[in-house]
Amino acid sequence: MYKFDREKYDKRMQWFTHDRFGMFIHWGLYAIPARGEWVRSTEEIPEEDYIPFFNEFNPKDFDPKKWARLAKQAGMKYAVLTAKHHDGFCLFDSALTDWKVTNTPYGKDIVREYLDAFRAEGIKVGLYYSLLDWHHPDYPAYGDRQHPMRNNITYKDKPYNFDNYLDYMHGQVRELCTNYGKLDMMWFDFSYDDLTGEAWRASELVRMVRSLQPDIIIDNRLEVSGSGFGSIATDEPLEYSGDYVSPEQIIPQTGFKDSRGRNICWEACITMNDNWGYCAKDKNFKPAEMIIKKLVECVSKNGNMLLNVGPDARGNIPAESVEILEKIGAWMQKNSDSIYGCGGCDLPKPENGRITKNGKTLYYHIMENSIGGIPLQGISLDEVESIRLISDGTEIKPLKNWIVENYPDVVFVQVSNTVKLPDDID
Numbered sequence: 001m002y003k004f005d006r007e008k009y010d011k012r013m014q015w016f017t018h019d020r021f022g023m024f025i026h027w028g029l030y031a032i033p034a035r036g037e038w039v040r041s042t043e044e045i046p047e048e049d050y051i052p053f054f055n056e057f058n059p060k061d062f063d064p065k066k067w068a069r070l071a072k073q074a075g076m077k078y079a080v081l082t083a084k085h086h087d088g089f090c091l092f093d094s095a096l097t098d099w100k101v102t103n104t105p106y107g108k109d110i111v112r113e114y115l116d117a118f119r120a121e122g123i124k125v126g127l128y129y130s131l132l133d134w135h136h137p138d139y140p141a142y143g144d145r146q147h148p149m150r151n152n153i154t155y156k157d158k159p160y161n162f163d164n165y166l167d168y169m170h171g172q173v174r175e176l177c178t179n180y181g182k183l184d185m186m187w188f189d190f191s192y193d194d195l196t197g198e199a200w201r202a203s204e205l206v207r208m209v210r211s212l213q214p215d216i217i218i219d220n221r222l223e224v225s226g227s228g229f230g231s232i233a234t235d236e237p238l239e240y241s242g243d244y245v246s247p248e249q250i251i252p253q254t255g256f257k258d259s260r261g262r263n264i265c266w267e268a269c270i271t272m273n274d275n276w277g278y279c280a281k282d283k284n285f286k287p288a289e290m291i292i293k294k295l296v297e298c299v300s301k302n303g304n305m306l307l308n309v310g311p312d313a314r315g316n317i318p319a320e321s322v323e324i325l326e327k328i329g330a331w332m333q334k335n336s337d338s339i340y341g342c343g344g345c346d347l348p349k350p351e352n353g354r355i356t357k358n359g360k361t362l363y364y365h366i367m368e369n370s371i372g373g374i375p376l377q378g379i380s381l382d383e384v385e386s387i388r389l390i391s392d393g394t395e396i397k398p399l400k401n402w403i404v405e406n407y408p409d410v411v412f413v414q415v416s417n418t419v420k421l422p423d424d425i426d
């Protein structure tokens with residue numbers, strides 16, 4: 001019988017709630033057509049028209065050390081790479097399939113290269129593993145609303161044995177958990193319709209993963225997808241509940257609380273443009289300033305941000321993404337004390353920004369200018385030990401003038417009239 005162990009749980013989540021910021025990497029054969037990672041399904045591409053990408057996959061510029069340095073400079077503390085996405089193509093040298101990177105012209109085990117490079121930079125490492133598999137003959141095709149061959153009549157009466165697929169899937173997860181050293185995170189994706197929970201033989205799967213990787217953190221998508229909490233919000237989470245909620249392309253309105261009012265861990269996964277996998281035409285990148293504010297927002301609600309990059313077919317992270325990461329890095333250089341080890345606080349959200357908190361220290365992220373001093377709502381002067389500008393350590397004195405006299409309960413400070421990025425004071 002499985003029994004949820006909260007003490008163990010709290011312990012394994014420590015780095016996750018401390019680190020707050022990670023890099024998601026979506027990479028695979030779909031980088032070649034360059035129309036996003038769902039291209040095979042959205043365009044209902046038959047396997048034979050996808051195989052050419054396999055036969056030519058050879059990312060000449062791939063340098064995982066470069067990726068790892070970029071992540072590190074951006075202040076990202078962990079990373080998650082798609083070991084296998086829905087197209088079933090494996091970026092690792094699986095003994096259970098030929099549909100793998102070591103059989104392409106590239107020839108090397110990309111998962112291993114990634115793990116080595118990111119670990120060398122001190123970045124925690126995770127792997128994404130797709131529960132869906134559009135390549136495997138025992139995965140439902142015809143009629144499955146996600147599958148590229150859902151409408152293809154030649155698949156209509158094709159027999160398949162889903163249990164074979166589950167053996168394969170479990171076997172591959174075992175390979176990843178056995179052959180690649182310590183993994184910090186496993187990101188299963190995703191459940192839908194009847195394919196959820198024990199339909200994946202999920203308890204057995206998670207038991208195996210945890211026996212091979214005792215400290216690993218697992219997302220919640222074996223049970224639910226996206227923003228659904230699942231049983232992690234209850235007193236008795238199921239064995240396959242996963243460790244955190246994984247809202248996708250959305251930041252929840254507030255943080256999540258469980259049935260006893262405890263914070264539930266969560267991680268918003270977010271793209272920089274509108275695609276996970278490389279999409280050549282998609283130039284709709286969010287400004288770095290916005291992403292920084294969203295990271296602050298996640299932390300102020302006790303959540304993490306997993307920010308995605310989709311490297312191209314040559315193995316380069318798009319220039320726009322590099323620029324965004326460099327800007328985030330410059331901000332993190334000065335302000336990361338307001339992110340790492342921080343969470344939300346009980347004060348109301350200020351008019352002009354957000355608050356993150358670490359112990360007794362409040363970080364006021366001022367996102368909008370005010371006239372006549374910034375009010376630090378929710379705290380009184382006698383609670384304040386000191387106020388400092390985080391970016392250069394400058395002492396900030398509470399304002400004392402005639403405006404302030406009219407608002408005796410509020411601490412006002414003057415920082416700058418032209419704040420562009422969230423500037424922080426503590």
Ligand code: JFZ
Nearest residue numbers: 037038189190192225226248269276
């Ligand atoms: C999934 C993938 O399909 C996608 O390609 C990407 O990897 C992302 C991080 O995860 O996206 C999903 C999963 C589930 C839902 C929507 C998108 N859902 O249940 O609505």
